[in-house]
Structures are given as C-alpha cells and as structure tokens.
Amino acid sequence: MGAAPATPRRPPEGNTTVRLGLLGCGNVGSALVALLDEQRTAITARTGLHLEVARVGVADVTKPRPVTLADGVLTADLDRVVEDAAVDVVVEVMGGLEPAGRLVLAALGAGKPVVTGNKELLAARSPELLDAAAKAGVDLLFEAAVAGAIPLVRPLRESLAGDRLERIVGIVNGTTNFILTRMSESGQSFEEALAEAQSLGYAERDPTADVEGFDAAAKAAIIASVAFGVDVRADDVHREGITGLSVDDIAMAERLGYTVKLLAVAEAVGDEIAVRVHPAMVPHDHPLAAVREAFNAVFVEGAAAGELMFYGRGAGGRPTASAVLGDVIDAATNLRQGSSWGLAGLVPARIRPIDELESQYYLTVDVLDRPGVLEKVAAATARHRVSIRQMEQLGMGDEARLVLVTHMARERDVQATLDDLRQLDVVDRVGTFLRVIGPERT
C-alpha cells in the first residue's frame, strides 16, 4: 500500500462515553431508551463504549412516556438537541420530511454522525443527506429505514461489496403481507383482513401508505440506492398496491402453484435501473412464498454469491430499536476511531420504464361463453407476440372466465394485448393483471 501506517492505530484503552441526542421519543425512541438501559453494561463490556442519552427532543414534553429520563434530558427545543455540545451522535426517530430533514442536515453540518430510521426522508433526499455526511466526514446510517430489524444495508454495502448485485426482491411491508396471508390462508376478503390488521395494530386507521404501496416504494428507492449506488427517489418507483386483488385471484394463484405477495423489486438491466412495487405471483417453492404474517424478507441475487435471503420483523418498536442501536454503536465506534464510512456519492440513475419489463403475466378475461371466443382472444395475444403458457376456462353461467399465464413477454406488448381484448365484443371485462416470478425469470 502506498502509505500504510507503520503501526495501525489501536482503539483507545479504557471506555469512551458517547452521548446521544434523540429527535423523537415515540414507539421507536422509547424502545431505544429501554433497550439501551437493558444492554448498556453488555455493550460497554463488548465495545468499550458507554452510551448515554443526553438529550431527547419531542414536540410535547408533557405527554406520558413508558420510559424514565433523567431530569433535564427531555426538551421541546429540537434544534438544541442537535446543537448541544453535550451531544456526540444524533438519532432521528421522529419521522416525516420536516423538521427532520433540516435537523439531520444541521447535525451533519455540525460534524455529528446521524442515525435515522426515516424512510420517507431518505427516499426523498438521500443524495443531499449523504453528500452532507461525506463533506463532514461523519456517518449517516439508516439500517432501520429499510426493513426494520433485518440487517440489510450493512450486508449489501459491506459483505457484498466485492460482488455485483443483479436483483433485489423484497417483501418490505408487513401490513400488506399480513393482509395477503389472511386472504390466502383464511379466505378473508381484503376488507376483513385489513380490519383484522387494524385491530392488531399492524395497520393505521388510514391504511393508504401501506395498501397502495407508498411505504414499499420508499423502501424500494432506498434499496436501489444502496445496492447500485444510484440516486433513486420514491417518485422514480413504479407503484401498484393491493386494493384491486380479490380472494378469487389469490385462490386461483394458489391452485396454479403461486402465492401472491406485494414485492419491491430493484434490478440492474444493462446500464438502467428498474425499480417497482406491485403484487406478484411467487412460486410456492420460492423462499419468499414462505414469508407469512407481518414478517418481511429481502431476496438478493449476486453474480457470485448467488441467491441470498434476509428475513425478520420489518416494523415494531423493539425490532426497529435493535437496528437503530446497531447503527449507533457503529457510528460511535467510528467517531472514536476518527473514521467514517466515507461512501462514494450516488450517481444519477437511468430509470428503466415499466413498459420495458420482461416478465410472465397472469391475466383474467371475462368473456361470453360461446364458440369462437377463445380463437379471438388467442389472435389478440398472438398479434402482440404474447405467448400463452397456461390457460384455464371457468364457467360462470352465460359467461366464462379465462385465466391465462403467459411465457416471458414484454410489458408494453401485454398492455397492448389487454387494450385489444377490451375492444372485442365477446369480452365483457379484463380483470386481474399480475406479474409472475419465475420459474422463467421475471
């Protein structure tokens, strides 16, 4: 090495106190304070770090909280948490775009490492935040923002740093996975399953962010950024939710050997990045098919590593606090050593339009039950070079439902086929449209 230090520097002897400033003390923040109280002694023994909660900034200091904080720690002055010389590392667990964004930038500007679990903020402003961290030479860590307790960012960045990542396919929203599990295993309707998710605290009263795929799209953007080093924002993600799925579709998928999952996909195709969120049919023997209830899992394909999967809890106070605390220890260790991740900046991404996707497709078409109908449908698919792998016809009185699974086809050809089918007088309606994962590749 050109200029290797003669004697590599050892960590300082003895313990080092690192003081944390928390922005937010809700579900995750409270769990973090409690976990730190439980684990403080063990962490010191293992790492030589003594972690103290020095300041906790919240909107309302009078609100009751499940954790006890020392006098003077709690404050409504959020800027003070960031500026206070008594704070070494800032932990942002308040969520939302503002004032979180301004405070994170202020902390980085003051040379303080930041740990955050704020997916919304990262999916909107990653490049700017990472640049600010690089400029200050400090860490911006966000393991908790992607898949809760599941270690994903660190494995992608570090363990797989020598590999070429090809594709990441994740179940990254526990609410929708819970709903789909109930619809699949108990035959519940979407509305029934959503109501159960809400009663269990898995879904918000307004479930839009989850069921329409906004939450998953933010995570897909962060995953694409980390995996491919490119600037991908939530707005770049093609997004479809699960509200259009019927129990019939899910039962038919099961009968054909598939489980329906809401997937976040990020892949490198040539020099383009494809990134999308949509429900898809996953073969029963694919590891993602076995991910049930509110669990998350992220399936990674590396050129050398092959297929990997990371599974666990993607939400919840304690699981998320576990991921945040891992990042805090990393940031504190780096701060003590005077080092940092020093990531390269994100480069602009060429986003591949969804039209260009090559996948298999599952389609249902309700038609009049009379001779010659199948021929007309087949002619429409053939015209657009969409080849049918599997077809079933279900009688429904005067009507019939055609269930089609295509071979690999291009999305724009399938969409053109659907447009043509809608024009046919024998077609009553074009129903469900789902992408299918493997055995041919999506």
Add this chain to the structure above:
Amino acid sequence: MGAAPATPRRPPEGNTTVRLGLLGCGNVGSALVALLDEQRTAITARTGLHLEVARVGVADVTKPRPVTLADGVLTADLDRVVEDAAVDVVVEVMGGLEPAGRLVLAALGAGKPVVTGNKELLAARSPELLDAAAKAGVDLLFEAAVAGAIPLVRPLRESLAGDRLERIVGIVNGTTNFILTRMSESGQSFEEALAEAQSLGYAERDPTADVEGFDAAAKAAIIASVAFGVDVRADDVHREGITGLSVDDIAMAERLGYTVKLLAVAEAVGDEIAVRVHPAMVPHDHPLAAVREAFNAVFVEGAAAGELMFYGRGAGGRPTASAVLGDVIDAATNLRQGSSWGLAGLVPARIRPIDELESQYYLTVDVLDRPGVLEKVAAATARHRVSIRQMEQLGMGDEARLVLVTHMARERDVQATLDDLRQLDVVDRVGTFLRVIGPERT
C-alpha cells in the same frame, strides 16, 4: 465524548492500492482471483481501493489453474507470501490446521490483516488468533468460514451489537441438507441420496466430515464464539450426524407436520452456553423447514430484534469468494483508515451439558403387539416425568411400532426413560430418537 477528534478524519482523496497475498489457489482462491478481475474497476469506483493480487502461495506451482496470474506472482514459498513487503493483506484460503495456523499468526504478527475462510482452524484456535489480531491492532475477518456466501458474522457483530442474542439455529451444512431433502421429497435412502450428492460434487468421496456433523460442529463453535463472545471450540460441541436416519423416520416426521434437518444450535441459558449439532424435527411452518437442497440458513433470535433468518449458499467457489472479497474490502478500508475492528477477547465459556437440554422429543419404540404393552411403556415415561403429547401405533405383523412425541422434557429424563424401555420384555428395540423444534420451544 471525552476526547472526540475536533474534525473526524476523512478517507484519503484518490485511490489507494492494496496488495493481497493469497495462501492457496484451489476452488475458492481461483474463484477469488477471477471475481476480483471482474469487479476490480467497480470496487475502485465505489471504495477508492485498487486491489492487486501480489503473491499467490501454493503447494505445487506446476498444477494447471483456471486463472491467469502475472509472472512472478505464483510461488511455492508460503512464508514469503506472508513476509513479503509487497503484501498488505493476507488471504488464507488453503484450509487445514497447518501450515495455515502458523502462517496466519505470522501475518498478524507482521501487522498484516488476515481474511480467512478456514473453519477448521478457527474452531480449533479462535482465541489465540483473535488475540494476535488485537495485539497487532489489525483485522482477522472470517465471514466465509461460517456459512459461505451468507452474511452472518458481520450482522451478528455489528447490526445486532446492541441486542441480546438468545439463540442461533442453523442449517450450516449443504451436503447433509441436500441428502435430507432427497430422502424427504423423493423417498431415496440415505445411501442413494449420498451417492447423488457425490455425483453432483456436493459430497466428498469420504463424506464423514459432513454426514457425521464434524463440519457443522466447527461452524457451531464459531457461531457461538461470535454470537456470545465466548471461547467455544469444535470439541465443546455435542455432535450427532445423520447416518442413523431412515426414510421411514423422515416420512413419519412429514406426516406429523415436521421436516427433518441437521441443525447447529448455539444458545445462552443463564450463564451457560449450550452448543450442539444433531438432526431435529422442524415444524413445516418454521422458516428453516423451507430451506431445501444444498442451501444453508441461519435462524437468529434476538431479545429485541425477534426472529431473523439469513439464507443462501453455504459452499462453492464463487459464493465463498464473494464473502472473502467482502472481508478483503473491509480489511483494506480499515487498513487505509488506520482503524480495525478492535474486538474484545473471547471469555471462557461454561458449556451446558446435553443432559440439561429441555426439548420435545420424537421416539420410536418397537414392541410386541399384545395387550398391556402401552401401559408398560406409559409407566416408564411417567416414572421419569416425561409427558407424551402425541402417540401413534403402527402395526408391523406380530410387532407394533409406537411413535411418541413428548412435551418439553429434560434430556437426561428422556435418556433414562429409554434405558428403562430397553429393559422391558415387551420392547424389542428402541429406534429413532430425535429432538423436536417448537411449537413448544426446544
């Protein structure tokens, strides 16, 4: 922080060349050289590191290899690879206890970080090797030694550094998982499945290390060391292989709702560490049950994170090379920054004897098919406070086979029950004995 540096140090501008010395150039070493050639430019772009293979030490320099090395790189002088001033980081992929052990210690002694995939060496001498690394203030990294391409060591050490790990249960041997998958899904005998594994290159001609659990035991020792920070060696691991399993047992397990897997288990019980390798019955809805063929997976239970699982390829040249290269980049980055992992040393472990294990058990007992037999068997179990959860009786001509699944019981009580059963005149033989994972906890 007591003495935080005023301005955290940034990584140096521009690229840094780091020169690697490889010990061994077989399956993994060749794959590493090839992967590095593929990825060199991308790695430099991402990390600023230019990685060069400066020396490759092998036993026989005349042997043909699938990779091309520059003139003068290949040498039979292994000590020279370690000592050469032109080598910054040593990569040990030769395997075996010696001369690997001596060379790794020499490299660390010379202040050079070492990356190794040598599970046998680590399971025999971890504390000594880690102490040497700590003394030199350099890294000893070994992600590839535990589960091939699967990121496990780094997540356990870093991502979960703030959590309290309770239990790790892994399928860490691909050969035996392949054999068990074939026995379970195709009804092949152990011998047939082993022969197929050998023909596919998944099993050695002498399969002892795999089928008798020695390979898994070495990995269990390393997992326990990493997860709990304790000195656990391969010899500390209670070990049972899969050679005693019959297709009948596996079919019966399937019928009862379980898949049979060879598991490596490491858990903290009070202030003791329990660590063992044995076949076990895993409920069909447990994520480990879906791990098929030669894949590996490690299931981790953290106090805060909850259940996590890491899945992927546990062997093979390219997957293993991916893990090694991730470690190389980490070690090179630390070397450039003058930092290192700086792990605390391993503390002595109190190993919990297998007698103390609390688990559910699956037992088969062949008995004479006559009245009163069941009463005698039930009396023997009751005498040792072993409570039966499930019983099936299968007719076999004059004999019957009793299949019993117990509630949670203590291993020593179950063993005492088996001893008593062997004394009964109505008992022909006590057959299979398998531990059962959940729904009650093992």
